[in-house]
Amino acid sequence: MSEQQAGGQGRAEDGPTPDPGGGGAQQEPGFTTAKTRLTSRGRRIARGALVGLVAGGAGLAVGELVAVATGEASAPITAAGTWAISITPTWLEQFAIRNFGSNDKNVLLTGVYTTVALGAGVLGVLARRWWNVASILVALFGVVGAIAAVTRPAAHTSWLLPSLLAGLAAALVMRWLTVLSLRELEPSAQSSDRRRFVVGTLGTTAGALIAGLGGNAWIKKRYNVSEARAELVLPSPANALPEPPATVHPNVRGLGPFITPTSEFYRVDTALTVPRVDPRDWKLKIHGMVERPFEITFEELLSYRFEEHDMTLTCVSNPVGGPYVGNARWLGTPLAPLLRRAGIHRGADMILSKSTDGMTIGSPVEAVLDGRQAMLAIAMNGEALPEKHGFPCRMLIPGLYGYVSATKWLTDLNITTFASSDAYWTPRGYSPQAPVKTASRIDVPKSGATVPAGTVMLAGTAWATHRGLAAVEVQIDDGAWREATLASADTPDTWRQWSFEWANATKGTHKVKVRATDGTGAVQTSAVQDVVPNGSTGYHTITVRVS
Numbered sequence: 001m002s003e004q005q006a007g008g009q010g011r012a013e014d015g016p017t018p019d020p021g022g023g024g025a026q027q028e029p030g031f032t033t034a035k036t037r038l039t040s041r042g043r044r045i046a047r048g049a050l051v052g053l054v055a056g057g058a059g060l061a062v063g064e065l066v067a068v069a070t071g072e073a074s075a076p077i078t079a080a081g082t083w084a085i086s087i088t089p090t091w092l093e094q095f096a097i098r099n100f101g102s103n104d105k106n107v108l109l110t111g112v113y114t115t116v117a118l119g120a121g122v123l124g125v126l127a128r129r130w131w132n133v134a135s136i137l138v139a140l141f142g143v144v145g146a147i148a149a150v151t152r153p154a155a156h157t158s159w160l161l162p163s164l165l166a167g168l169a170a171a172l173v174m175r176w177l178t179v180l181s182l183r184e185l186e187p188s189a190q191s192s193d194r195r196r197f198v199v200g201t202l203g204t205t206a207g208a209l210i211a212g213l214g215g216n217a218w219i220k221k222r223y224n225v226s227e228a229r230a231e232l233v234l235p236s237p238a239n240a241l242p243e244p245p246a247t248v249h250p251n252v253r254g255l256g257p258f259i260t261p262t263s264e265f266y267r268v269d270t271a272l273t274v275p276r277v278d279p280r281d282w283k284l285k286i287h288g289m290v291e292r293p294f295e296i297t298f299e300e301l302l303s304y305r306f307e308e309h310d311m312t313l314t315c316v317s318n319p320v321g322g323p324y325v326g327n328a329r330w331l332g333t334p335l336a337p338l339l340r341r342a343g344i345h346r347g348a349d350m351i352l353s354k355s356t357d358g359m360t361i362g363s364p365v366e367a368v369l370d371g372r373q374a375m376l377a378i379a380m381n382g383e384a385l386p387e388k389h390g391f392p393c394r395m396l397i398p399g400l401y402g403y404v405s406a407t408k409w410l411t412d413l414n415i416t417t418f419a420s421s422d423a424y425w426t427p428r429g430y431s432p433q434a435p436v437k438t439a440s441r442i443d444v445p446k447s448g449a450t451v452p453a454g455t456v457m458l459a460g461t462a463w464a465t466h467r468g469l470a471a472v473e474v475q476i477d478d479g480a481w482r483e484a485t486l487a488s489a490d491t492p493d494t495w496r497q498w499s500f501e502w503a504n505a506t507k508g509t510h511k512v513k514v515r516a517t518d519g520t521g522a523v524q525t526s527a528v529q530d531v532v533p534n535g536s537t538g539y540h541t542i543t544v545r546v547s
């Protein structure tokens with residue numbers, strides 16, 4: 001379709017520009033014409049980009065409204081972002097975690113929005129001359145979004161709809177506004193043409209904002225589980241634990257608490273929007289290589305024996321000295337009896353657990369049955385799991401990194417083998433099995449801090465989850481390793497905080513290193529290794545300026 005058809009009565013935009021000076025040499029026609037051409041060209045590009053952006057926004061708003069019916073994760077931007085996460089190569093994922101930390105999702109969303117905005121702007125400009133091509137490309141944007149959505153592991157066929165309809169809406173709005181805009185920029189344009197374009201653009205923008213924000217609010221309300229969470233009455237633990245004694249903390253200023261407050265607990269997952277799982281709809285299926293597959297509801301789960309257990313959870317992506325580790329008191333039902341009830345076949349060595357958003361995590365059957373407190377947790381630090389930490393139910397296995405044990409929004413346990421099944425992170429370069437490595441961290445003072453000469457208090461934390469922690473040593477500059485004072489131990493599954501009185505710290509810049517020994521007597525390795533494939537190693541080292 002030519003522009004004339006699209007514009008009805010339009011004229012070729014890049015045709016010869018009438019020379020306002022009438023072509024007279026005395027009026028420097030060359031200069032004037034070039035300038036006029038430039039500005040009118042600039043105006044046309046700006047109009048096109050504006051039309052594209054407004055059309056794109058209208059499309060996204062329609063997508064958001066449709067997603068009220070089909071679910072938050074099916075909305076175009078969310079689906080595209082989730083798909084982008086799934087194809088993110090490991091090096092880029094590592095780069096993002098290292099540089100953006102828990103902000104990585106906002107960075108990704110900004111990237112997706114920017115891509116869509118750029119695409120929409122360019123297509124808006126294109127639409128003025130090549131309506132056909134532009135509309136096909138707009139529709140293609142929708143199709144790409146729809147494919148991104150429907151190929152998510154937890155997708156329904158209906159997830160095609162938001163993006164497809166978004167693409168359609170964007171194409172229609174783009175066509176309509178392009179027509180108005182072409183008319184408005186014609187030399188013969190009336191003030192009514194101009195008004196029509198302005199009103200059309202502003203009206204669509206307002207409508208898109210209302211529909212988009214309204215749709216988003218509606219989604220949040222419709223899939224809200226905070227009430228269900230607040231109403232959840234936690235079962236009382238069969239082993240109600242006393243508070244950990246005050247001596248688990250070395251009482252050094254600036255050192256974080258022994259139990260990580262839930263609000264400060266690190267969060268790592270691939271979920272762009274937090275899955276909202278209503279306990280009333282929750283089911284856990286145990287199947288695969290078992291004698292008696294079964295399914296339980298949340299109500300049934302609550303009737304089981306619940307226990308409290310203090311445990312430190314760590315992410316494999318935690319760099320040496322990094323923040324992706326937390327210690328909490330969990331409330332859960334032991335996992336081993338559930339596996340025994342199902343009757344695991346000989347040879348089955350892997351529990352492939354799955355979340356409602358399709359994450360898959362592979363854990364050794366052995367680790368669940370060897371007597372450690374592997375559990376299906378429903379609460380942390382005395383409260384129902386926060387939504388972002390897996391409400392209503394997550395898995396936990398002491399001693400294993402989160403990506404091989406700590407499935408949030410858990411819904412499925414498939415008993416299988418490591419030989420026949422890959423969990424999500426395995427093809428992405430991470431080891432299928434990954435016990436937590438012994439690690440230690442200096443938290444006080446912060447690296448680069450300046451402290452007064454004399455006695456300097458050093459403090460930090462160290463963990464060798466499930467093996468227990470036996471010793472922490474500190475080294476100043478290249479001196480001898482000296483034993484730090486360990487705060488009292490809670491369980492072998494928790495970290496242990498430590499302190500060290502650095503006497504006679506002299507003026508100058510010093511290097512402070514830390515290393516730990518686990519409960520088996522093995523000293524933490526000094527070999528420097530990156531987080532891929534199964535956890536970083538090396539000694540945390542800080543610089544301290546003594547003045």
Ligand SMILES: Nc1nc2c(c(=O)[nH]1)N[C@H]1C(S)=C(S)[C@@H](COP(=O)(O)O)O[C@H]1N2
Binds near residue numbers: 265267390
């Ligand atoms: N459903 C789901 N569960 C998940 C993940 C995920 O991406 N999706 N990430 C795992 C990883 S890598 C870690 S380290 C822990 C982090 O748990 P937290 O966010 O509660 O600290 O959750 C694990 N469970």
Ligand SMILES: [Mo]
Binds near residue numbers: 268314315401402
């Ligand atoms: Mo992790």
